[in-house]
Amino acid sequence: MKKILLLTGVLLCCLGFAKAQDLKSPNGKLVMKFTLLQDGSPSYSLTYKGKPVIKPSKMGFDLKTKPRDEASGGSDANMEQKNVNLQGSLHSNFTLVSNQTTNYDETWAPVWGEVKTIRNHYNELAVTLNQQQTNRQMVIRFRLFDDGLGFRYEFPTQKNLTYFVIKEERTQFAMAGDHTAYWIAGDYDTQEYDYTTSKLSEIRGIMAKAVTANISQTPFSPTGVQTSLMMKSKDGLYINLHEAALINYPVMHLNLDDKNMVFESWLTPDAVGDKGYMQAPCTTPWRTVLVSDDARDILASKMTYNLNEPNKIKDAASWIKPTKYVGVWWEMITGKSTWSYTNDYPTIQLGITDYTKAKPHGKHGANNANVKRYIDFAAKHGFDGVLVEGWNQGWEDWFGNSKDYVFDFVTPYPDFNVQEIRDYAKSKGVKMIMHHETSSSVRNYERHLDKAYQFMKDNGYDAVKSGYVGDILPRGENHYSQWIVNHYQYALEKAAEYKIMVNAHEAVRPTGIARTYPNLIGNESARGTEYQSFGGSKPNHVTVLPFTRLIGGPMDYTPGIFEMDLSKLNPDNGSHVNSTLANQLALYLTLYSPLQMAADLPENYERFMDAFQFIKDVAVDWDDSKYLEAEPGEYVTVARKAKGTGQWFLGSVGGDNARTSNIKLDFLDKGKTYIATIYADAKDAHYKTNSQAYTIKKVVVTNKSKLSQFVAPGGGYAISFELATKDKTKGLPKL
Amino acid sequence: MKKILLLTGVLLCCLGFAKAQDLKSPNGKLVMKFTLLQDGSPSYSLTYKGKPVIKPSKMGFDLKTKPRDEASGGSDANMEQKNVNLQGSLHSNFTLVSNQTTNYDETWAPVWGEVKTIRNHYNELAVTLNQQQTNRQMVIRFRLFDDGLGFRYEFPTQKNLTYFVIKEERTQFAMAGDHTAYWIAGDYDTQEYDYTTSKLSEIRGIMAKAVTANISQTPFSPTGVQTSLMMKSKDGLYINLHEAALINYPVMHLNLDDKNMVFESWLTPDAVGDKGYMQAPCTTPWRTVLVSDDARDILASKMTYNLNEPNKIKDAASWIKPTKYVGVWWEMITGKSTWSYTNDYPTIQLGITDYTKAKPHGKHGANNANVKRYIDFAAKHGFDGVLVEGWNQGWEDWFGNSKDYVFDFVTPYPDFNVQEIRDYAKSKGVKMIMHHETSSSVRNYERHLDKAYQFMKDNGYDAVKSGYVGDILPRGENHYSQWIVNHYQYALEKAAEYKIMVNAHEAVRPTGIARTYPNLIGNESARGTEYQSFGGSKPNHVTVLPFTRLIGGPMDYTPGIFEMDLSKLNPDNGSHVNSTLANQLALYLTLYSPLQMAADLPENYERFMDAFQFIKDVAVDWDDSKYLEAEPGEYVTVARKAKGTGQWFLGSVGGDNARTSNIKLDFLDKGKTYIATIYADAKDAHYKTNSQAYTIKKVVVTNKSKLSQFVAPGGGYAISFELATKDKTKGLPKL
Numbered sequence A, B: 001m002k003k004i005l006l007l008t009g010v011l012l013c014c015l016g017f018a019k020a021q022d023l024k025s026p027n028g029k030l031v032m033k034f035t036l037l038q039d040g041s042p043s044y045s046l047t048y049k050g051k052p053v054i055k056p057s058k059m060g061f062d063l064k065t066k067p068r069d070e071a072s073g074g075s076d077a078n079m080e081q082k083n084v085n086l087q088g089s090l091h092s093n094f095t096l097v098s099n100q101t102t103n104y105d106e107t108w109a110p111v112w113g114e115v116k117t118i119r120n121h122y123n124e125l126a127v128t129l130n131q132q133q134t135n136r137q138m139v140i141r142f143r144l145f146d147d148g149l150g151f152r153y154e155f156p157t158q159k160n161l162t163y164f165v166i167k168e169e170r171t172q173f174a175m176a177g178d179h180t181a182y183w184i185a186g187d188y189d190t191q192e193y194d195y196t197t198s199k200l201s202e203i204r205g206i207m208a209k210a211v212t213a214n215i216s217q218t219p220f221s222p223t224g225v226q227t228s229l230m231m232k233s234k235d236g237l238y239i240n241l242h243e244a245a246l247i248n249y250p251v252m253h254l255n256l257d258d259k260n261m262v263f264e265s266w267l268t269p270d271a272v273g274d275k276g277y278m279q280a281p282c283t284t285p286w287r288t289v290l291v292s293d294d295a296r297d298i299l300a301s302k303m304t305y306n307l308n309e310p311n312k313i314k315d316a317a318s319w320i321k322p323t324k325y326v327g328v329w330w331e332m333i334t335g336k337s338t339w340s341y342t343n344d345y346p347t348i349q350l351g352i353t354d355y356t357k358a359k360p361h362g363k364h365g366a367n368n369a370n371v372k373r374y375i376d377f378a379a380k381h382g383f384d385g386v387l388v389e390g391w392n393q394g395w396e397d398w399f400g401n402s403k404d405y406v407f408d409f410v411t412p413y414p415d416f417n418v419q420e421i422r423d424y425a426k427s428k429g430v431k432m433i434m435h436h437e438t439s440s441s442v443r444n445y446e447r448h449l450d451k452a453y454q455f456m457k458d459n460g461y462d463a464v465k466s467g468y469v470g471d472i473l474p475r476g477e478n479h480y481s482q483w484i485v486n487h488y489q490y491a492l493e494k495a496a497e498y499k500i501m502v503n504a505h506e507a508v509r510p511t512g513i514a515r516t517y518p519n520l521i522g523n524e525s526a527r528g529t530e531y532q533s534f535g536g537s538k539p540n541h542v543t544v545l546p547f548t549r550l551i552g553g554p555m556d557y558t559p560g561i562f563e564m565d566l567s568k569l570n571p572d573n574g575s576h577v578n579s580t581l582a583n584q585l586a587l588y589l590t591l592y593s594p595l596q597m598a599a600d601l602p603e604n605y606e607r608f609m610d611a612f613q614f615i616k617d618v619a620v621d622w623d624d625s626k627y628l629e630a631e632p633g634e635y636v637t638v639a640r641k642a643k644g645t646g647q648w649f650l651g652s653v654g655g656d657n658a659r660t661s662n663i664k665l666d667f668l669d670k671g672k673t674y675i676a677t678i679y680a681d682a683k684d685a686h687y688k689t690n691s692q693a694y695t696i697k698k699v700v701v702t703n704k705s706k707l708s709q710f711v712a713p714g715g716g717y718a719i720s721f722e723l724a725t726k727d728k729t730k731g732l733p734k735l
Helices: A002-015 A200-210 A295-300 A368-381 A418-427 A442-458 A482-497 A541-547 A581-590 A602-617 B002-015 B200-210 B295-300 B368-381 B418-427 B442-458 B482-497 B529-533 B541-547 B581-590 B602-617
Strands: A020-024 A030-036 A042-048 A051-058 A061-063 A094-108 A118-131 A136-145 A148-155 A163-169 A172-174 A180-183 A196-199 A229-232 A238-244 A252-257 A262-267 A276-279 A286-292 A323-328 A385-388 A431-437 A461-467 A501-505 A520-523 A595-597 A622-631 A635-642 A648-654 A659-664 A674-681 A694-701 A706-711 A716-723 B020-024 B030-036 B042-048 B051-058 B061-063 B094-108 B118-131 B136-144 B148-155 B163-169 B172-174 B180-183 B196-199 B229-232 B238-244 B252-257 B262-267 B276-279 B286-292 B323-328 B385-388 B431-437 B461-467 B501-505 B520-523 B595-597 B622-631 B635-642 B648-654 B659-664 B674-681 B694-701 B706-711 B716-723
Touching: A020 A118, A020 A136, A030 A051, A030 A094, A030 A118, A030 A136, A030 A148, A042 A136, A042 A286, A051 A286, A094 A136, A163 A262, A180 A200, A196 A200, A238 A295, A286 A295, A295 A541, A295 A622, A323 A368, A323 A431, A368 A385, A368 A418, A368 A602, A418 A431, A431 A442, A442 A461, A442 A482, A442 B442, A482 A501, A541 A581, A541 A622, A541 A635, A541 A648, A581 A602, A581 A635, A581 A648, A581 A674, A581 A716, A602 A674, A602 A694, A602 A716, A622 A648, A622 A659, A635 A659, A648 A659, A648 A706, A674 A706, A706 A716, B020 B118, B020 B136, B030 B051, B030 B094, B030 B118, B030 B136, B030 B148, B042 B136, B042 B286, B051 B286, B094 B136, B163 B262, B180 B200, B196 B200, B238 B295, B286 B295, B295 B541, B295 B622, B323 B368, B323 B431, B368 B385, B368 B418, B368 B602, B418 B431, B431 B442, B442 B461, B442 B482, B482 B501, B541 B581, B541 B622, B541 B635, B541 B648, B581 B602, B581 B635, B581 B648, B581 B674, B581 B716, B602 B674, B602 B694, B602 B716, B622 B648, B622 B659, B635 B659, B648 B659, B648 B706, B674 B706, B706 B716
Parallel strands: A323 A385, A323 A595, A385 A431, A431 A461, A461 A501, A501 A520, B323 B385, B323 B595, B385 B431, B431 B461, B461 B501, B501 B520
Antiparallel strands: A020 A030, A030 A042, A042 A051, A051 A172, A061 A163, A094 A118, A118 A136, A136 A148, A148 A286, A163 A276, A172 A262, A180 A196, A180 A229, A229 A238, A238 A286, A252 A262, A622 A635, A635 A648, A648 A716, A659 A706, A674 A694, A674 A716, B020 B030, B030 B042, B042 B051, B051 B172, B061 B163, B094 B118, B118 B136, B136 B148, B148 B286, B163 B276, B172 B262, B180 B196, B180 B229, B229 B238, B238 B286, B252 B262, B622 B635, B635 B648, B648 B716, B659 B706, B674 B694, B674 B716
C-alpha cells in the first residue's frame, strides 16, 4: 500500500495534479492508473503486487499537418477536398468526456494451440476524451488481465477527425529501472538479428555491434529496439512489451530515452516518411505489457491472442491442420544444392528465357528424383508434408536486383514435373507444401496471387511457405510499413478464400492474429535455423525466442538438425550449428508451433534413427501445456499433452553453460504409470565440440516422480511419456 | 551544301574531331549526322533541307552507383548478389564497334485511324558502342523518315551490364535558335495545364504563372517542359519533340538550358528518386524529332505510330470499334448533378457504409431514370454508347484523402440497377460504357481489376473510361514514373484479354502504343473540355492540341458543348465555354479520335437540332485525311473521308482572332458533285460574347471548288459533303 501511495506521490510531483482512475486486474495483483494531466495529456501507469511496472507515461499522437494532397483547387474544382486535419497535436488539451468500466470473462477454443481452451478474462476501462480547441474525440481502451495490460486508441466517427495521417505515435512505456533487456536492434526491414542481453543503459554502446549485415535492413536509432521486448527488473519482475492485432497499421518499434529509461513508440514509415494513414472510425493495434514475478507466466500467457478478434474463418477446423514436414530446403541453405537450375544466362526474363535450351549446372535441388526421395522418406516415417523450394523458374537472379517480374509462381523448371510429383505424393499419402518466394516484389505477387493459389489447389497443395527476401517493391516502402503490413494481410485473407494455410517468412512478426485467421499457421520473422548455416547463432538463442518472437504466435524455426558440421554437407560452408542433438529434439516442445519441420537431410537422420524416433513420435497439436522451468537466456522446460491421445511430451533447452534441470512430473495424470523415454545430452556433450553426444534411456515414472537431468552447454533434453502396461515396464528402472 | 560544311565546322571547333557517320532520309531532305567525340561521347545532329534542326547534341546516361540493395551478405550469404553496376557514367569513353545501315519500307493498315493504310519508310543506322574501361555495350539505333528522326538506346545481353538503375538520361536536343514554343510546364503528375506560346528564352520568366493549381501536381524545374513539345523557328521550321513506344520506362520531360537553348531529357523519378530500373536485354523508348517547313506535315505524320511495334492483338478488328457516345458526365462536371449519392456520412468505408440506410441528397446523376433518358437520346440519334459516371459506391470521399480502398468497381448505388440498365440499353441497341475512377489508388485497382473487367463483360460493357485523379498510391510514386507507366500498360493488356477497349484519363500521355494495343482507343492526358467548366481554357487551345498532345495518339477531348453559359446548368458555376458552337462542331474533325463524345446535355442539343445534325452525321473512322491549313495556335483545317462510305467531312478551327479560311476542295473525288452543308460562325459570332451565333447553308461543290469562309474569334466551321443527285441539287447555289 505504501508503494502505491509513493507512486501517487511521484505522479503528483512530476506531472501535476489531475483526476485519476484506477483499474484492477481480476485477481487484484495488477493495478493500472489512468490520469489526465493538467495540460490535458492522457497518462497511465501500471503496478504489479505494488511494484512499479510502468511509471506514469504519456499517450497520444503527432498528426501530419500538410497532406501531400493539399495542392487542390483548379481541376475538378467543384468537388471539395474532404477535411484533412491540419492540427498536429493529438496528445494534449484533452478533457474527460466519460469513463466506462466493464469486466469480461469468456473461454474459447483455438483451432490449434498449446492448450485446448483459453480463458479471456479482464477488467476494462474505456476513457473517452475530447480535445477542446479542435473538438476531436479519442477513446483509450484499457484491458487489464491477471497477466498483463493491453490498451489501444480508438477514433470514433466524427466531423473533425475523418482522414488523418500519423506523423508519430507518442505512447510511452516508462521503465522503473535500468532493467536487463533481451533485445534486437529496431529495424524497418529485418527481424533476423541475434539477441543481445544487456542493461537498458548499455544498448546505445552495443548497437553498432548488434546491427549485423542483412540483405535488407534499415536500422533507425542508436537506442531503437524491436518488440516483443523482454526485460527483467532488479526486483525480479519479468516485463514484456509488444503489440496485438496489428492490422492496417505500421509496426511499432520502441525508442529508448536512456537517461530516463523511457521507451516511446516509433512507428515504421512509408516511402514518403509518413507513418499511418487513418480513416475514422478506426483503432490502433493493442499495446501490451506482460508482467509477472515468475518467468513461466510470460510463456504461458494467452493475452496477445485474447486481444485479437475471434476466428473469422467459419469452417477452419475442416481444412486447417497442424503439420509435421520435411523438405528440399536445408540442402540449399547449406549450399549442398541450389535453388537455381543453370549458369547459362547473366539475367533471367520470365517468358523469354528458355530453360529447355539451358545447360543445367547439375546442382538443382528441386528435381523429380530428389523430391521423390523426400516424399518416400516422409511417407516411410509418417510426416504429413514435403516442402520443395526452387521448383519454379527465376531463381538465377532472384534477389538483390530490385527486379519487378521475378517469379510467376506457376512455371516449373524442366526437371520438376508438377503433375508427376502431385500424383506421386498422393500415391504415398503425403501432402506437398508450396513455396512462393516473392523477393519482396509485392506488386508482382499480388498480380499473380489468384492464379498462384488456384495452381496450388489444382495440384494438391494446401499450404504455402511465402518469402519476402530483399528490399520491398514498391521502392521506398519497408517490410513493416502500413502499406506492406496491409499486403501480408491481403495475401492471408485471400489464402483463406482458397482454404490455403500460410507460413510467411520475412513477413511482419505475428501479433496474435492467428486467433482471427488461424490459417496463419506459421511465420519466420526472426532469426531461424538457417542462420546456423550463415555463420551460426548464439547457443542460448532458443531460450530467448519463447520470451520474444513467440509471444505473438508460432515460429517456423525449422529445428531437427543432426549434422552440426556443415562442411560435411558443403565443403565451402564453414558454419557450425551451435546446438547439441538433444537440444534440437527439445525444440519441438520449447518452440511451440502447429507447423514443425524436420529440417535436416534424410541421410543425416538415417545415421541416428534412435534419436530420430522422437521427432517421429512428437505431436504438433496440444490439449495442455505446463511450463516447468523458465529463465530468458538460460533455460526453458515445458511439458505438453498431445491433442486427443493423452500422451505427454517434455522438452528442455539450456543456454551457454551446463546446468542441471530439476523438475517434478506432477503434470502427469494422477494414478497412471508411464514409460518415459529420455533423450538427453551425454555428460561430455557440448554445442561446439561434441554436439552429437546423446543418451537415450527408458524409465518408469508417475506424477509423483522427480527428475534431475544434466543439460550440456547449448544442450537440452526431450522426453516422450507413454502409458505403461505391466509387461512393458518389466525390467525397466523406476526414476 | 554550304550550310552542312558550316555545321561540320561548328562540330569540329566545339566538339573536337572524331569519326562521323551520315544518314539521309529516303527523300534526302533530312540528314542525321552521328559523331563519336574525342572523349568517346556519342553525339548526333539533324538538318532539314540544309537547315539545322538539332545542333550537335550529346547522348547517354548517368547510372546509379549505390543500389539500395547493396547492404548484402549476412543472411542467405551463400547466394551471391548479382552484379549491380557501380560505374555511373554511361555517356563517354565509348569506342565504335560497328555501324549498320539498313532501309525499310512497309505499308500497314491500322485497326482504326485517320487513314486506311500507313507507310513505314525509313533509313536506319545502328551504332554499336563499347565503353572501354567497363566493357559495356550500348547500341544507338537511328531511324530517319521523310518527316522526322527517331532514335533509341538498346542494351544487349552482356556480362557487365545486367541490372542497372538510371539516375538520369542525358539525351540533348540542341536547338538552333530561340524558337517560339507551344509549351506546358514539366510536371510528374499532371498534363492538364493551359498551353503558353513564348520564346524559349521567355519560359523561365513565365513558368510561375504557367503552373496553375491542380489536384495532383509536381513541377520540377523553372525551365522544365513536357513533350510532345511544338516549336517554330525564325526561318520557318516546325519542330516537334516527343517520344514513341513508352513501355516500362519513365516519361521523358525536357529541361532547357536557356543560355544555349539546349534541351536535355529529364526523366520522371520514383518514390526514392531513381528514374529507370533496367534489365538487359532492353531498350529505351524512341526519342522523336518531327520537322518540316509546312506545319501540315507535322499533323499528318505517322512516324510516332511507325516507331511502335505492330498490332499484338490478333482479332482486334472483330471487337475494337470506333465509337460515338453520350454520357451522364457533363452534368456532374458543371455541378448540375453529382457523382455522390448522400451527405449522411463524414467518410465512406466500402462494405461497411450502408447506402440503403442513407438519405439521398437528391442530386445523384447516375440514377436509373436519368440514365434511361440518355439511353433513349442515344438510341434516337444513332449514338453507339452511353457513359455513366458516379454509378458505383464511394464517391462521397473519392479523392484528396490518400484513401486506399476507395472503390470496388462492382457495387452500384441503390438508385442504379446494373441489370435493369443493361437490359434496357440492349433493348435500345445501345452499348453501355463503364467508368472506373481509381482515384490513383493503383494497388486497389489492380487488386480488383479481374473482377471489375469480368463484371463489365457480364453486364454488357465493352469499353471502360478509367481515371487517375489525385496523388498516386503507392505514396511517393508519380503519375509518370516507370512503376506507374507499367501499371497503365498492365491494365491495358489485361483489358485486351477480356476484349475491353480502354479510354484512360489522367494516365500517361500516349506515345503511339495504340498501334501495338489498338484497344487503347482514347486518352485524356491533356487539358480537356472539363476545364471549360473549371474556369475555362484559352480560345486557341484546340489549335495547339493537334500539334502536341495528339502527336502520340487520340484524345477523348469530349467536344460538342452547345450551351456555353454554364450558370444555366448550375447557378454556382460562373465558367464560360470559350468557344463558338461552330467551333465545337469542327472539333470532331480537327481533334481526331476513334472515340468521340457528344458531351452536352440532351436538353441543350434539343434546342439546336439543326446544328446537332452534324454531330449525328459525322463519322469516327476514316479512309483518308487531308490537312488543308495548319498553324499552331492559329488554325487547323482538315478534311476526312469516312471509312467505307466515301463521304467527306471537313472541320476548321480558329484561334483568338477572327480570320478567313481559304481552301481548295480538290480533295473531293474527281468528277463528282457534292452537296456541302456548311455549319459556320455568324458574322457577329464570338467565343465569349456571342458563342451560339451560327449559320447553316447548303451549296453544290466539286473538287474544282474553292471556299473562302469566315471564322470568328474562338470559332470555326464544319462541313459534311454528300454525293449529290440532280434532283437534290435543284435550286441549290453553286459555291
